[in-house]
């Protein structure tokens with residue numbers, strides 16, 4: 105019997121995996137990718153009697169792979185908080201799925217394990233940007249202000265590591281980063297003793313300071329758009345740079361634009377935090393656009409459509 109752990113390569117996926125593996129030691133096949141690579145179940149070649157644990161990737165996006173495994177006779181355990189659609193009923197299937205806005209996968213795993221590795225769940229809640237919930241959990245757990253800040257930074261750095269267009273952009277392959285975390289029962293020991301933490305902290309600070317030097321393509325009272333250079337550091341930092349812009353100027357909408365492997369732009373749009381509406385409507389005007397009201401994107405904007413996007417973006421959020 106082989107046990108596969110299939111996990112999102114971000115902070116939430118890593119901390120969910122780490123908690124489970126601390127509770128269930130033993131050899132495992134790890135399947136993961138960059139944060140945006142969520143169709144992971146297609147890659148699992150398991151046989152009848154094998155076990156698969158899935159962490160922090162949408163069931164709906166993996167439905168085909170999931171049904172294939174269940175019908176092969178594989179036992180699947182699924183922890184997640186993303187869009188699920190209809191949850192299949194099957195003897196081989198156990199689902200721990202909760203779409204509440206203040207839940208992340210590591211918190212679901214924390215409940216499952218009766219808080220055995222609770223500080224890793226708090227770390228993940230910070231990493232998944234559930235700041236209020238994370239803060240609340242840290243208070244309830246009796247963590248000091250300094251300890252809480254340490255977990256917040258760790259969550260942010262682990263999350264940062266998952267961003268990038270391909271694995272080659274990342275400081276650590278997420279499976280390798282998990283191996284760095286594996287021996288640390290406490291996140292505070294990981295912070296104090298691990299060379300991986302030092303590398304992530306330094307990388308985060310270097311990339312963010314480069315991003316802070318960028319000049320916006322456009323910036324007014326309503327919105328700002330940034331074109332990131334074609335470089336690994338820019339692909340790593342673009343997601344968290346967008347979060348930072350939003351937190352610093354909550355009254356503005358933001359667009360962060362990066363060149364992707366296919367030679368097109370990937371556009372990430374966030375509506376103003378003070379009025380989180382309309383990002384989806386803007387992005388749906390473009391062929392490969394989609395998303396939610398507060399946060400949406402365009403997967404492949406042709407480079408010659410940049411001006412037209414910027415014009416639509418400005419008009420859209422002025423109204």
Ligand SMILES: [Mn+2]
Nearest residue numbers: 116160208209
């Ligand atoms: Mn998550």
